[in-house]
Amino acid sequence: MSVIRIKSIDGQEIAFEDKVIGQGGMKDVYFSPDKSYVVAFFRDKQDANARERLSSIVSVYRERLYNQAGGEYWKKLFCWPTHIVEHEGKLGVVAPTYASHFFFQHGSTENDKLSLKGKEKEGKWFASARHQIQYLDPRERGNWMSYFRICILISRAIRRMHAAGLAHSDLSYKNILVDPAGGNACIIDIDGLVVSGKFPPGVVGTPDFIAPEVMQTRDLSSSDKNKKLPCKETDQHALAVLIYMYLLYRHPLKGRKVHDLDDTDRDEFLAMGEKALFIEDPSDHSNRYDWKWVERNEENNAKYYAPWMNLDIIPYTVLGPYLSPLVKQAFVTGLHSPHQRPSADDWETALVKTVDLMQPCQNKSCSQQWYVFDNTTKPRCPFCGTPFNGQLPILNFYSRKKDSYNPDNYRLMVYHNQYLYPWHVNRNVFPNERLNDSQKKPVGYFSFHQGNWCFVNQTLSAMNDLTEKKDIPINSMVMLKEGKQLLLSPEEGGRLVYIQLLNA
Secondary structure, X not given: OOEEEEEOOOOOEEEEEOOEEEEOOOEEEEEOOOOOEEEEEEOOOOOHHHHHHHHHHHHHHHHHHHOOOOHHHHHHOEOOOOEEEEEOOEEEEEEEOOOHHHEOOOOOHHHHOOOOOOOEOEHHHHOOHHHHHHXXXXXXXXXXXXXXXXXXXXXXXXXXXXXXXXXXXXXXXXOEEEEOOOOEEEEOOHHHOEEOOOEOOOOOOOOOOOOHHHHHOOOOOOOOOOOOOOXXXXXXXXXXXXXXXXXXXXXXXXXXXXXXXXXXXXXXHXXXXXXXXXXXXXXXXXXXXXXXXXXXXXXXXXHHHOOOOOOOOOOHHHHOOOOHHHHHHHHHXXXXXXXXXXXXHHXXXXXXXXXXXEEEOOOOOOOOOEEEOOOOOOOEOOOOOXXXXXXXXXXXXXXXXXXXXXXXXXXXXXXXXXXXXXXXHEOOOOOOOOOOOHHHOOOEEEEEEOOEEEEEEOOOOOOEEOOOOEEOOOOOEEEOOOOOEEEOOOOOOEEEEEEEEEEO
């Protein structure tokens, strides 16, 4: 195979093999000889605005992202273009090759009939219960906890883009690679970023993820002042759809309501645009479906959708007290009011707090392995129905502000070998890209020891048992009892823990 050698616009040596290895909607992709990067050429001629956009993406915006403290963190969350090239009249971009965990390690079921092994883990394979169960090797699917971790990473990446004044404009499961087995995610197709007032969007988005206002004004001319274009708020809609689909494996707007019996395209246009309605809208049930409707409409495939499309068994409220209000805000309050949609930062914060509410299912054969504590005295896994059996410690956090401790509306559910981290100890620490190496290490762990729940202090030098009025030295153990108060840190923002023991 011949190797073509050219120079990038900024003078770097670029080489690629003369063989197309992939084709997207707009580009043809080629591997470098050592497979460390790819070169993607646009099939259509790019105008001056597109060239300027690409130039800013590979220079100014890339430097702002990577050449700052903590910039290394973002390299695993974005596949960011590094150079612009031109060859035989076609413009192209150079980008790093995806990490190996973003390629299927195992074939699809039924003797890899779909030839998935070695292909990219496009998010669409993981956002549908049917796709997962019917087509994916169980080793590729991950469990419910891994999808929460993926959603945290996606929210974090979009939050960083929006903070830089950028919008993706085409956020969907086609432009995100996910790896549930390892809890990884990566935003791709960065070359179409939107900058308000400078670089307008080149596309309106991907079906199923286009915001209602963009869909509703899709057919207006580009000069019409009423036409809505992709921006930060439309990213927020797409992000909400992604999170809903990755955690509940169904689309939030695709219900039973029919808007045009004679024209399926117009029906879709209205359902995703002007008439968009949340399938779980609490005040308007006209788009809500029941399980019998699913069985009628899906026929032989209904078995793959249970229990996910049974809204009575798996309502959005199984996501817990932090995420449920955001779902309602995204698909009820903000569905047709873009400025009221939750931000990426809102989602990231709620997802992180929800992970701390999760409990491992006691049924070892449960497909999801985890569920969110529902704040009842008789918690049970919503996926397999297994009730929690035993004693469940709950840590309620209060943080210091001046001379008083105030409730944080934040809890940590305990399970055997659960860790406590610096962000639990002090409310001014948050688990994101800003953590230093010491803040990533646990400060202690919980253990079920000789019939009792205990906490082992590994690094907290000022931990105190306020109930028994004694210090808890490093490398010592304290028993968790109902009503016990533990001071984790006396510093400003430091936390006090009030312990509840639920007997189920």
